[in-house]
Amino acid sequence: MPQVTLTVNGTKQTVEVETRTLLVDLLREQLRLTGTHVGCDTSQCGACVVDMGGDSVKACTILAVQCEGASITTIEGLAAADGTLHPMQEAFREYHALQCGFCTPGMVMSAIDLVNKNPGGLTEKEIREGLEGNLCRCTGYHNIVKAIAAACDVMQGRRTEIASAAE
Amino acid sequence: MNVVQPFEGIGASVRRKEDFRFLQGHGHFTDDINRPGQTYAVMLRSPHAHAVINAIDTAAAKAMPGVKAIFVGTDMAAENIGGIPCGWQIHNKDGSPMAEPMHPALALGKVRHVGDPVAVVIAETRAQARDAAEAILVDYTPMPGVSQTEAAIRPGAPQVHDAAPGNICYDWHIGDRAAMEAAFAGAARVVKFETTNNRLVPNAMEPRAAIGEFDPHSGDYTLYTTSQNPHVIRLLMGAFVLHIPESKLRVVAPDVGGGFGSKIYHYAEEAIVTWAAAKVKRPIKWVAERSESFMSDAHGRDHVSTAELALDASGKILGLKVHTLANMGAYLSTFAPCVPTYLYATLLSGVYSTPVIYAEVKAVFTNTVPVDAYRGAGRPEATYLLERLMDVAAREAGLDKVEFRRRNFIRPDQFPYQTPVALQYDSGNYHATLDQALVASGWGDFESRRAESKVRGKLRGIGISTYVEACGIAPSAVVGSLGARAGLYEVGTIRVHPTGSVTVLTGAHSHGQGHETTFAQLVADKLGVPIANVDIVHGDTAKVPFGMGTYGSRSLAVGGSAMDKAMDKIVAKGKRIAAHLMEASVEDVEFERGTFRVAGTDKTKTLTDISLAAYVPHNYPIDEIEPGLEETAFYDPKNFTYPGGCHICEVEIDPETGKVAVLNFTAVDDVGRVINPMIVEGQVQGGVAQGIGQALLEAAIYDAEGQLISGSMMDYTMPRADDLPMVSVATHTTLCTHNPLGVKGCGEVGAIGSPPAVMNAVVDALTAYGVRHVEMPATPDKIWNIIHGHRMAAE
Numbered sequence: 001m002p003q004v005t006l007t008v009n010g011t012k013q014t015v016e017v018e019t020r021t022l023l024v025d026l027l028r029e030q031l032r033l034t035g036t037h038v039g040c041d042t043s044q045c046g047a048c049v050v051d052m053g054g055d056s057v058k059a060c061t062i063l064a065v066q067c068e069g070a071s072i073t074t075i076e077g078l079a080a081a082d083g084t085l086h087p088m089q090e091a092f093r094e095y096h097a098l099q100c101g102f103c104t105p106g107m108v109m110s111a112i113d114l115v116n117k118n119p120g121g122l123t124e125k126e127i128r129e130g131l132e133g134n135l136c137r138c139t140g141y142h143n144i145v146k147a148i149a150a151a152c153d154v155m156q157g158r159r160t161e162i163a164s165a166a167e
Numbered sequence: 168m169n170v171v172q173p174f175e176g177i178g179a180s181v182r183r184k185e186d187f188r189f190l191q192g193h194g195h196f197t198d199d200i201n202r203p204g205q206t207y208a209v210m211l212r213s214p215h216a217h218a219v220i221n222a223i224d225t226a227a228a229k230a231m232p233g234v235k236a237i238f239v240g241t242d243m244a245a246e247n248i249g250g251i252p253c254g255w256q257i258h259n260k261d262g263s264p265m266a267e268p269m270h271p272a273l274a275l276g277k278v279r280h281v282g283d284p285v286a287v288v289i290a291e292t293r294a295q296a297r298d299a300a301e302a303i304l305v306d307y308t309p310m311p312g313v314s315q316t317e318a319a320i321r322p323g324a325p326q327v328h329d330a331a332p333g334n335i336c337y338d339w340h341i342g343d344r345a346a347m348e349a350a351f352a353g354a355a356r357v358v359k360f361e362t363t364n365n366r367l368v369p370n371a372m373e374p375r376a377a378i379g380e381f382d383p384h385s386g387d388y389t390l391y392t393t394s395q396n397p398h399v400i401r402l403l404m405g406a407f408v409l410h411i412p413e414s415k416l417r418v419v420a421p422d423v424g425g426g427f428g429s430k431i432y433h434y435a436e437e438a439i440v441t442w443a444a445a446k447v448k449r450p451i452k453w454v455a456e457r458s459e460s461f462m463s464d465a466h467g468r469d470h471v472s473t474a475e476l477a478l479d480a481s482g483k484i485l486g487l488k489v490h491t492l493a494n495m496g497a498y499l500s501t502f503a504p505c506v507p508t509y510l511y512a513t514l515l516s517g518v519y520s521t522p523v524i525y526a527e528v529k530a531v532f533t534n535t536v537p538v539d540a541y542r543g544a545g546r547p548e549a550t551y552l553l554e555r556l557m558d559v560a561a562r563e564a565g566l567d568k569v570e571f572r573r574r575n576f577i578r579p580d581q582f583p584y585q586t587p588v589a590l591q592y593d594s595g596n597y598h599a600t601l602d603q604a605l606v607a608s609g610w611g612d613f614e615s616r617r618a619e620s621k622v623r624g625k626l627r628g629i630g631i632s633t634y635v636e637a638c639g640i641a642p643s644a645v646v647g648s649l650g651a652r653a654g655l656y657e658v659g660t661i662r663v664h665p666t667g668s669v670t671v672l673t674g675a676h677s678h679g680q681g682h683e684t685t686f687a688q689l690v691a692d693k694l695g696v697p698i699a700n701v702d703i704v705h706g707d708t709a710k711v712p713f714g715m716g717t718y719g720s721r722s723l724a725v726g727g728s729a730m731d732k733a734m735d736k737i738v739a740k741g742k743r744i745a746a747h748l749m750e751a752s753v754e755d756v757e758f759e760r761g762t763f764r765v766a767g768t769d770k771t772k773t774l775t776d777i778s779l780a781a782y783v784p785h786n787y788p789i790d791e792i793e794p795g796l797e798e799t800a801f802y803d804p805k806n807f808t809y810p811g812g813c814h815i816c817e818v819e820i821d822p823e824t825g826k827v828a829v830l831n832f833t834a835v836d837d838v839g840r841v842i843n844p845m846i847v848e849g850q851v852q853g854g855v856a857q858g859i860g861q862a863l864l865e866a867a868i869y870d871a872e873g874q875l876i877s878g879s880m881m882d883y884t885m886p887r888a889d890d891l892p893m894v895s896v897a898t899h900t901t902l903c904t905h906n907p908l909g910v911k912g913c914g915e916v917g918a919i920g921s922p923p924a925v926m927n928a929v930v931d932a933l934t935a936y937g938v939r940h941v942e943m944p945a946t947p948d949k950i951w952n953i954i955h956g957h958r959m960a961a962e
Contacts, residue, residue, distance in 0.1 A: 020294065034199035035192015037424075039372045040457035044880035047372060075192035089190040093182055096849045100679030101189030102196065102372040102424025124893075131888035135880070137372050137425050138679045140856030140917075141888040143849060165845070166180070 006067045009077030017064040024048045024059035035075040035105045046134030049106035050074045056113035075105035091151035091162045099138035111148045176692030180845035183684045194422045197376040202450035209296035211286040213278035216312035216534035216873025228302040233295030235447045239286045240273035252407040253499040256650040257337045265337035268328035270498035272435040279497035282462025312534035312873035316492040319531045327532040336530035347525035350486030354477035358560040364548045365943045366469035366867040373424020374455040379440030394420040395430045396716020403433040420706040423678035428540040429464045431718045432501035461878045467541020469494035482566045484575045489526040496537035503539040510545030516586035517553045518597045519575040524587045534873035542918040546636040554632040554923030592809045593904040600835045604813035608833035626820040628932025632924035635811035638720035638912035641804035656803035658713045659729035663796040665782035667775030668700040674714015675726030681846045693734045695761020720912030724808045728906045732800035741777045747788045808903045808911040812836035814920040818928040825951030829892045839903045839911030847913045848896040854917020855894045860886040862925035
């Protein structure tokens with residue numbers, strides 16, 4: 001079986017995979033990083049989104065063998081070692097942007113990439129359009145959009161901490 | 168007073184306890200669980216809507232790498248495995264029971280819908296199982312199929328079951344037919360309205376999954392499953408399908424990624440993996456692919472209805488007559504028969520003082536996936552029919568649609584209000600929610616906004632829906648008399664540990680509702696224990712004594728009330744212990760939020776003092792009171808609860824594309840006492856999103872013979888972030904009068920109230936085109952054709 005060497009959440013490792021193994025299966029089944037989810041079979045839902053070298057990718061559309069030398073960050077790799085949440089995670093909690101939690105890892109990973117790719121900030125419309133690759137069935141997106149706007153302000157230095165949802 | 172600081176009790180928007188694990192990828196969903204020695208199951212499903220199975224050749228597949236076993240329907244039948252049971256029996260007009268054909272876990276002799284499981288392959292890996300499934304040869308003789316209810320009851324239609332002649336499951340009615348006919352005979356005006364309530368696919372983001380396990384040493388079975396109600400699955404699967412006593416069967420529903428009803432039911436795959444695990448003596452995991460979900464999860468809605476409303480000359484409603492055809496699909500899912508009857512027809516009074524109602528409902532078998540409760544379950548169908556009918560009637564009678572509704576509202580002084588269709592509403596104030604929503608939505612200024620849209624070449628419309636619904640289905644004795652084959656109480660255990668932390672065992676199940684927070688707030692409010700020290704345990708039959716699970720917005724109204732009763736018992740016992748410790752009479756001991764006090768003195772004991780004494784009973788009235796501080800309560804409600812309110816929607820249509828944009832959505836809901844406003848708002852927003860989805864985007868499409876056309880997320884339009892508006896949510900509270908918390912339920916109001924508000928707005932926007940009605944979903948194609956058809960006719 002082919003070998004792949006890649007860095008996942010800062011740890012470099014070499015794994016054996018079948019040629020047909022998808023990145024999401026490598027993460028979930030072989031590396032036991034089960035925070036990355038599978039919600040569909042047509043690359044519509046975005047529950048499997050991870051960061052690959054600074055780009056958000058749907059881990060169900062990437063073969064593991066395509067990840068040679070890649071640096072992958074999953075939802076498990078976002079919080080600081082001391083447990084401090086990433087501003088996007090903190091904003092999702094403050095704004096009640098998750099209910100069942102299944103779409104959440106992919107939603108958070110997509111949202112971070114969206115903010116990073118738009119350093120000048122994001123309007124509500126841009127956030128909504130930027131989430132076209134992620135489905136949530138619980139929230140109606142209302143609170144997700146608010147959370148991303150709040151996290152954007154912190155990630156881009158306009159605020160030092162997440163604005164209270166009560167504001 | 169020992170108030171918890173910061174306040175975490177009833178009414179506080181406490182941030183959720185469960186979020187930390189979900190936000191860091193530490194959720195524990197069924198597919199995240201791997202058992203030692205686990206194998207993988209793949210279901211081979213029928214590609215035909217209706218076919219005879221002549222033979223199944225598994226020889227080549229069994230010889231493939233990694234394959235442990237392949238089973239077909241006859242293998243299960245040979246061991247007398249039972250059919251998948253139905254939990255509700257409806258009786259026909261003549262008193263005879265409904266047709267209830269056998270539903271084998273794996274198809275026997277015939278397949279009846281696309282996706283009907285025919286064989287299960289068990290292999291060392293999922294990929295090997297999938298490869299082997301493709302190598303199974305099934306010799307089918309395809310037969311004509313039927314997917315639509317109206318076609319299914321025509322003479323000569325394909326017969327789905329021999330045991331259901333004419334494809335009729337039941338022919339049921341409610342109400343007083345003679346009184347209805349008399350009311351119509353005296354009417355100044357009769358308004359007739361026909362509509363289809365579009366079939367929906369629930370599409371919880373987590374696909375269904377199940378892991379079956381058997382311990383040959385103890386004889387114990389374990390099923391991990393994506394269920395909203397693990398005890399119900401244990402009962403149905405153990406007692407009726409696999410014949411395993413409850414004591415030998417554990418069902419675990421860990422973190423579950425959304426349900427919306429679709430994960431209430433006992434599904435074939437649960438029984439298959441549990442049964443087969445004992446055969447292969449290894450744990451077996453099955454996880455649905457999304458396309459399997461489309462063809463095996465129970466769908467929702469799918470009604471075809473005709474309604475007639477009789478009015479007097481002043482616009483007062485005299486009577487309502489409804490005829491509905493309801494699609495059951497190919498087999499009866501767990502609660503399917505009660506949805507178009509006791510959850511639908513009983514709600515046809517709505518918020519109106521309609522004096523007489525008569526409804527008849529025919530449930531029909533078709534070659535489609537079973538249809539069962541989906542968020543709202545019968546109540547969205549009733550509300551949509553009524554609230555569209557109210558708009559049509561107002562327009563035809565020349566009345567203002569708001570004034571027409573108000574004129575017919577049940578008044579606040581009429582509660583408790585007995586409807587002519589069995590329900591007795593305990594409380595509500597429909598005038599108040601209407602007035603609040605009219606103000607919040609800027610109803611009075613709408614025409615200026617319509618004019619502004621017109622300047623930009625857009626068609627703006629506004630729609631209103633005033634609704635009531637029924638939650639927390641109960642009481643057990645009544646639902647039993649109506650055909651339920653289960654009780655509908657809930658169970659709560661409060662375990663106060665020696666040092667004062669609390670574990671709550673609840674029969675309700677959280678799959679997004681935030682019970683770990685809301686239920687902890689109940690404990691914080693009553694017992695004064697910080698929510699950080701309160702753990703909510705649910706979803707495991709080995710831990711929780713019993714329970715009926717979460718559906719029908721029942722968790723807080725029924726499960727929360729059970730917890731409240733158990734806390735009352737804790738307080739009562741605590742007072743007796745406190746009386747002993749403080750050398751007072753028990754009648755003199757007061758309790759408030761964690762502190763026992765001798766009335767009129769400064770003598771106090773904390774809950775922790777009492778729990779410590781209860782578990783370390785050195786100074787303790789051991790002859791009178793047992794040690795320990797743990798109490799369980801079963802709560803069987805006296806009535807349903809009746810949330811209600813008013814939803815107002817504003818849309819703008821682009822006549823060039825036919826696309827409908829929802830600009831504003833205002834919800835004012837009466838959900839009774841609010842425990843956590845943040846969570847209530849989230850529940851309403853999510854429900855409204857599903858309602859807008861039904862109104863504008865979603866439809867499960869079958870061809871006439873039963874091929875599923877919209878069978879993936881590429882074909883079925885799930886609402887995305889840019890399809891939806893911000894949703895303004897407010898509450899107006901009247902308390903439920905019969906449960907101890909005064910709560911009504913908030914999980915379904917959004918999906919119940921919103922579809923007619925959206926569609927009334929769409930029709931309002933198209934007024935100039937002479938449109939009386941538009942069927943859901945109001946897709947751009949449909950709207951464009953209406954507009955351009957009208958233009959062409961005019962030219």
